[in-house]
Amino acid sequence: MSGRDDLIAQIMETQREMQHHFANDPANPLFTLHLTLPQLKTLLLLSAHGSIAGQELSAAMGVSLATMTGMVDRLVAQGLVTRHEDPHDRRVRRIELSGPGRDLIDRFVTAGAEKMRRILDRLSDDDLRTVAHCHALLVNAVVNDPEPPTSGCVGFGVPSA
C-alpha cells in the first residue's frame, strides 16, 4: 500500500467519523421533518430540476401520473410547491419549488452549517486558510467531476471538503 493510499484511507475514515457524528446529532433535521419520504424525494427532484412537467416528475419518481397528481396536490396545499400551466402547451402542468419549499430544502441540505461556522470561528488564522484552500480545490473537483453521478452513492453522508 502506497503513501497515497494511506492518506486517502485516512481521509475517508475521518470523513466517515464526522458524518456519523453529524447524523447522530439530535439537531439533525431528519428528526423534526414533517414530510414523508416520497414528499422529500419529490422536493429534492424539484430542487435538482427547477421547473418540471408532471409527466417527467412522475417518471422520475417512478409512479403513475395519477399518484403524482395526489402528491403534488398535498405539497401545493402545504405551500411547498407551485403548479402552473405550461405557456407553450396548455395540457402540461409545470411544477416547481415555492419560496418556502426552496427554503426548506436549503436548510435541510445545508444542515450543520451553524456548527460548522462555530468551528471555523475557533480555528487559527493559519488553519482557516488551510481549510479555505482545501475547500476551494475540492469544490472544483466535486462540481467538475467527469464521472456520471450514477456511480456513487450520495446522501447526507454528503462529503465535503
Add this chain to the structure above:
Amino acid sequence: MSGRDDLIAQIMETQREMQHHFANDPANPLFTLHLTLPQLKTLLLLSAHGSIAGQELSAAMGVSLATMTGMVDRLVAQGLVTRHEDPHDRRVRRIELSGPGRDLIDRFVTAGAEKMRRILDRLSDDDLRTVAHCHALLVNAVVNDPEPPTSGCVGFGVPSA
C-alpha cells in the same frame, strides 16, 4: 468585514455548493430508500444510542409505547433491528440495530464516499496532503465541539473536512 470573516463566508459558500451538488445527485440514497421517515429516525436514534430500552426509545421518538411497539415490530420484521429482554430486568426490552440495520445506516450516512474517493484519487500528492491535514484538524474540532449539539442544524448537509 475582516479577512477572517471573508474566509469563513467563502468556506461556508463552497460548502453549501458542494452539499447541494451531492443532494441533487440521482445516486442520493434518499431516492431509493424503502423506509418511512419515522423508521429512518428510529434507525438513526439506535445508531446514536446503541442499545436502548423500549420506554426510552418511545420517549426519544415522542410517541406512545404502544406505537413504538408496532414500529419496532415492523423493523424487526425487516431484519433491521433486534429486540431482547434486558438481563437485569425482564420487563424491559432492549432494542438495537441488527447487522443489516447498521450496514444500511452506515451506507446512508456515508453516501457519496465513492465519489469522494474518486476525487481524492485524482488529486496531486500535495493537494492530497492538504486535504488530509484539513480533515485531521476539522474532525478533531467537530468531535470535540464543546457546544451542546442542540444549537445547530444537521442533516445531510453534513459538513465535513
Add this chain to the structure above:
DNA sequence: ACTAACAGTTCGTATGTAGCGAAGTATTCT
C-alpha cells in the same frame, strides 16, 4: 372539421404505516 393522441385530474379501490388509549400479561418493588 374531424379524429387520434396526449397531459392531467378525478374517482374508487387497496395497502401500509403511524398514532392513540384501554385492557391485558408478566415482572419488579414495597
Add this chain to the structure above:
DNA sequence: AGAATACTTCGCTACATACGAACTGTTAGT
C-alpha cells in the same frame, strides 16, 4: 399480597401512497 412498572395486543382513526379506469381539455395530424 398488592401496587407499580414495562411491554404487548386490540380496536380505532387518520393519512399517504399506489393503481387503473374514466373523464376533460388540448394539441397534432389528416
